Amino acid sequence: MRLGIAIDSRLCMACYCCFTACKDEHCGHGTALSAPQPMMGQFWMDIREWERGDSSRRIKTATVPTPCSHCGEPACLRAAKDGAAYKRPDGIVIIDPEKAKGQRAIVDACPIHAVYWNEELSLPQKCTMCAELLDDPNYLSHLGDPGLKVPRCVEACPNRALVFGDLDDPESEIAKRIAEGRVTQLEPLLGQETGVVHLNVPTVFLAGTVYYPKEEEEVCIGAKVRLTCEETGESWETETNYFGDWEVEWLPKDKTIQIEILHEGHKPVHCTARTESDHYVAMTWLEKE
Ligand code: SF4
Ligand code: SF4
Ligand code: SF4
Numbered sequence: 001m002r003l004g005i006a007i008d009s010r011l012c013m014a015c016y017c018c019f020t021a022c023k024d025e026h027c028g029h030g031t032a033l034s035a036p037q038p039m040m041g042q043f044w045m046d047i048r049e050w051e052r053g054d055s056s057r058r059i060k061t062a063t064v065p066t067p068c069s070h071c072g073e074p075a076c077l078r079a080a081k082d083g084a085a086y087k088r089p090d091g092i093v094i095i096d097p098e099k100a101k102g103q104r105a106i107v108d109a110c111p112i113h114a115v116y117w118n119e120e121l122s123l124p125q126k127c128t129m130c131a132e133l134l135d136d137p138n139y140l141s142h143l144g145d146p147g148l149k150v151p152r153c154v155e156a157c158p159n160r161a162l163v164f165g166d167l168d169d170p171e172s173e174i175a176k177r178i179a180e181g182r183v184t185q186l187e188p189l190l191g192q193e194t195g196v197v198h199l200n201v202p203t204v205f206l207a208g209t210v211y212y213p214k215e216e217e218e219v220c221i222g223a224k225v226r227l228t229c230e231e232t233g234e235s236w237e238t239e240t241n242y243f244g245d246w247e248v249e250w251l252p253k254d255k256t257i258q259i260e261i262l263h264e265g266h267k268p269v270h271c272t273a274r275t276e277s278d279h280y281v282a283m284t285w286l287e288k289e
Helices: 017-026 075-079 105-109 152-156 173-180
Strands: 003-008 046-052 060-066 085-087 093-095 116-118 123-125 162-166 196-199 204-211 224-229 235-239 245-251 256-262 269-274 279-285
Touching: 003 060, 003 173, 017 046, 017 152, 075 085, 075 093, 075 105, 152 162, 162 173, 173 196, 204 224, 204 256, 224 245, 235 245, 269 279
Parallel strands: 003 196, 204 279
Antiparallel strands: 003 162, 046 060, 085 093, 116 123, 204 245, 224 235, 224 256, 256 269
16 A cells, blocks of 8 residues: 555645644644644745736736655665654654754755754754554544545645545545546656655646627637647647636647637738747737628
């Protein structure tokens, strides 16, 4: 059994319920697996957000909740002396709250900055995947596969953006979600298996708006927009919505994309865009055939 959390950025609405549940569980409450989490300055469930888009016409926020990834080959474990960090048979990586005292190198070793330094206790600290609760026969949680307890953050997520379970069981909900999703490894952890699996992390979007001919001053609803990547031949299709807007997400980075806009009774429109960054390509006015 290999325990893990799948985190779906597409479903995350940055409500911070997971962050708050983690604080509720771990602040002021230490166990054999972790000292109490300080209220301020530590983000065991770190909701990482950034702004996307390059014009005032289309700005979005990307949200990637990021706890410790419980890596297959943990850099923190390599940096820890005297067994101060270890991996359990279920894959959960733990920093020992006694043995790790004074070992600041464990904080510096983590490539995704998921370990925090507790100045008062002189201790590195991070997400335990709530192992102390999973081990507790008296802990009851109300979500997940039958018979499975889940971490507090997973239970708290109102949008099921977090799913916990056995990564090795193909019948588990987590395995199914991962099989259906778009898996994105965090760049510093590329190439290694992790207990935390990120799904649907945004890459690049292109967007635009289609109008009927200028004299009509109306947005065009239902125009077909086809994008084709010159290098890979991949293609994507969408339609303009009630505001005449179109948008295609999860495009490959740094590619040239051919855009074709089609609407019955009007001339096709062709243009090209690069996917170096998210952007609003153009306002397009159709011409009658
Ligand atoms: S994400 Fe960082 S703290 Fe967590 S297991 Fe990997 S190296 Fe260690
Ligand atoms: S698994 Fe537990 S310790 Fe880790 S972020 Fe979620 S609530 Fe916090
Ligand atoms: S609780 Fe769920 S939806 Fe809210 S921030 Fe966390 S992962 Fe996102």
